[in-house]
Amino acid sequence: MTTSTQDMPVSNGVNTEALIGARGVFAEMPQAASFTFRSNCDWVDGSESRNSINGYFGLGEEHIRKQTFVISSDHPAVFSATDRAPTPPEIALSALASCLTGGVAAVAQHRGIQLRKVQAVVEGDMDMRGILGMDPDIRNGFSAVRVTFNIDADASEDDIRALVAQSQKRSTVFDLMTNPTNVHVVVA
């Protein structure tokens, strides 16, 4: 029960036709849907490290981008670190925010809802005694994560809530934060 709420064609900059086309292709060739993403991380100094992100595997072949993206990480001054970049958990929060925000745009496009502004504030609570090994009952990860969306769009309040709900339902980072994942770490 989606409705187009305005006369102008909706444009959130999302090519939904291409996404729907991809569904068709993957239905015919499920193996093409298998992707592998990767990041190469180099230690810089202290708690600082730098990830280079470029190649990925998908649609049956390796892809190289024109540009290599760099994401650095560090720890803040209160931990006597150099504070040259966000902490890894902050990068994880930003990944969640971006994943949900991109999802909101895609779902809005598909449902014919014009977005004017989408803002997300993401907070993660953490008890440092966990990573310091002080209490086995305290986990290393976030004890809770909260996301607050502020959305201005041509849609009812319930339609906006439904956008945000559907975005969570189809979000990679939401899934990997809320569900367990087998992680294999080896030394080459």
Place this chain on the structure above:
Amino acid sequence: MRHTSTVIIGAGQAGLAMSKCLSDRSITHVVLEQGVVAQSWVKDRRTSLRLLTPNWQSRLPGFRYRGPDPDGYMNMLQITGFLRDYAHVIAAPVEEHTTVCSVTLDGNRYLVCTNKGDWVCDNVVVASGACAQPKLPQMVDAVPDSIAQLSLTTYKSPNQVARGGVLVVGASASGVQIAAELSTTGHDVTLAVGEHIRAPRHYRGRDIQWWLDRTGVLDEPVKDVDDIARARSVPSFQLTGDAELDAIDLNTLQALGVTVTGRLVGIQNGMAQFSGSLANHCAMSDLKIGRLLDHFDDWAMRVNFPNLQIPRRLPPTCFPSSPHLAADLNNGVIRTIVWATGYSPDFSWLKLPVFDPKGTLIHDQGIVAHGLYVLGLPFMRRRKSALIDGVGGDAQALSDHLVANRHKRAA
């Protein structure tokens, strides 16, 4: 070796409705039933189960409920009696205790092999049911041996379940009903909740099924749906066949003392792991039922339907602020797991290349191949296809197709 025009496999509501439609069209046929008429309604269901649809909605070709309680909900003995009466009234040619071992091609006819001999026929109608076996996730293998496991076909009543903790997995109609009856019999119940849709039993003084029926939601055809694969896998409403209960949703269950958690996503080293997505699943459920009730209100306004009570909505779903993310299955707290994770059909005897890579039967609105039909699957032709009230329309459409195509068989 016996010959007939059409073999119908299964004598539940689908097979019987098809039999009636074929009789009306003078198509000779036989209905093969592995047990007795309507058997799985008694044999494979739990004791307390009642239909989710009111009696007036039990409508089949040439037969309907005419008893004293149109707004009641049949229990399993009543639905079995109803279907046996139907079989009798339509004089369905049922061969009971006949188990189909295989269906294969024999030239350009079908060969149906059974424990009581073989049949050769032009048409086969698969009416063995969408709920032939419980659908279980792979992680059942990871459950510690100390835990008793029950499925939707082996769970009969709370008496079977050891005192103490029970994990009920799945929160559609079956899961919430089982969680409620286990909780009221003193069990300590945790309910793992994934995608679900709550629904009030009545809205504005009318049964929710009345609204779904009158507004045409149940008649919605396949072509009007965006993503039919998704629509076919939508879980059943959180409903129970009890007019006294306003709703049987997560709020009701928590008031009974049931602990709700997110979807069960894995079992590792004896630890059950629950998703942190409960809040979103509750939000989606509230939004979906809200949209549906809005749709009903719009319809009532448009047709100016008289004597409806004022709209009253269920309060939003409450859920714990920090639902459990894990449960130890080795510490003796949880002693039983009930898998209320849905049903699937069993077409293992259908030895023909008519399945997709995931093993799902491929069909176009019930037409599988020339002379091969299926009936009674969720949203097969219309949203109500899997309901007793929906299978008749599908049976009429398929029997018309069968009659129109019976001489077109390629040599």
